[in-house]
Amino acid sequence: MRIYFTFEPRPDLKDPLVAEFPEVDFVFENALSIEELQKADVLVTYGEDLDNDNIQYAKKLKWIFVASAGVEKMPAQAIIDRGIVVSNVRGIHKTPMAESILAHILAIKRALPWMYEQQKKSEWSKKAKQSELRDSTALILGPGAIGSEVGRLLQAFGVKTIGCNRTGKEAVYMDDMVSFDGLLDTLPKADIVISVLPKTIETTHLLKEAHFKAMKNNAIFMNFGRGNLVDENVLIQAIENGEIGHTVLDVFEEEPLAANHPLWTLPNVIVSPHVSSHSARYVERSLEIFKPSLEKWMKGERDLENVMDLSRGY
Template sequence: MIVYFTFDPRPDLKEGLIQDFPTIDFIFHDNMDHTVLKEAEVIVTYGEDIEAEQIRLAKKLKWIMVASAGIEKMPQKEIAERGIVVSNVRGIHKVPMAESVLAHILSYKRGLAWIYEQEQKAEWNRKSKATELHGSTALILGPGAIGSEIGRLLQAFGVHTIGCNRSGNTADYMDDMISFSALLKELPSADIVISVLPSTPDTQHLLNSEHFKAMKGSALFMNFGRGDLVSTDVLINALNAGEIAHAVLDVYEEEPLPADHPFWQMSTVTVSPHVSSHSSRYLERSLEIFKPNLTKWLEGDTDLINKMDITRGY
């Protein structure tokens, strides 16, 4: 049985796989080879190299393990028709994303960008405008696995956490919970507004200009979910009108962000190039999900961890 990685993991990770599964032929490439594709029963991929053509060629393919969260770009119809099992690595973004969100919040509160600027100028200037995170209030849009981990860490810093989802049903590490419909009323109490919402019909342009008018003038807004939560114009206007103090963005309506986009030049915006989930331990964590799944697979059990419903896209 051939398990085909269409990327090339670190040597120690490859050796671990080969040792743990001596009966399997692992093939590791850093791109897609069609000769191997035709023989593979399992493909491990980042998901961007699989189109309808690849599915047609891969006659023996029965399971695609996608080492990312989304499968938006994959040929869902062709995969479903063939009955190919798809699984992903949902959940492994929790730790790096929450650490990135806390890094940006603390950097903003403790003036790290300003410290780095003084350093570049070799200037000993102690007039830092540092504030404290302790005692502030954070509103978290999307308190799922990632949002709750952010809530847990914020609570450790003495932050009051308010979760906000569609239903208003309770979530972990939230001091209060509200539904989307109560959002406008609650925004004036928040010092930090963080979204980790996915893109769904309910969340697209969920925030409009009224929401930003309702926020504190000192508020920090962070979008680490999907770029279509708020239109770029609404956000730029809110920042330029001083309705909020600063935005830290990891996602955008258009990615890559064009070189002439206003965000790059705005001192009230921190541009993070969609890297908040990146981690040197990403693949290690992906394999921690893949290995027990491969054991199941060898036993004929196709009820895999993180098995996806390909027709629904999640």
């Protein structure tokens, strides 16, 4: 069996992997090679290097392991047509992303950005507009692995959590649940609105003008899922009209964000360049999912962890 990685893990992660599976022919490169793709039985990728042009060369490919949660840049239909199994690392992002989200919330509540600016000016001032997180309400769009971890941390701070998904089905660490249909009626209750939704047809421009008008004008709006959630012109209008108090964005409709994009300079907006999931332990956690799945695959089993339904996008 030939397994082709289009990235190279650190030696302390790669060497144990190779030693644990001596019967596997591993190939590690830091870019996708057509020559290697033609020979691969299994492909391990971040998901951005495989496209409709090069997948035609992957004649032997039977399984793609995506070391990422999103697969929107992959040639979904071609993969479906070929019957290739796709699994990913859903769940490994929950710790760094939840910590990133909580860090931004606490920074805003305790006026840390304002303090940093005062320090740059060597100005001693106690006029910071600080508030408490306790006793607030957070609406979490997409209470899956990441959203539920956010909910767990927020509950520890005394925050009421409301989850929102397509069906309204219960999720852990959510005090209440609503469906997408109940979103508009729930938004006025939320002090913090956090989206960690995946990119699907249903989530594309899910939030519209009416949703921002329904939010508290001092609410914190955070998008850490995918940039398709809202038309950025709608979001900019809501910010300029004072319909929300603070905005924290880790994802955008077009990435990287253009240097002249208005979101860079609008007041009370924090731009995070899609780094909330980054961690020194990212590949380590990915391999913790890959190894058990590889053991199953080599035994002929196909009930791998995190098998994806590409027709749904997750």
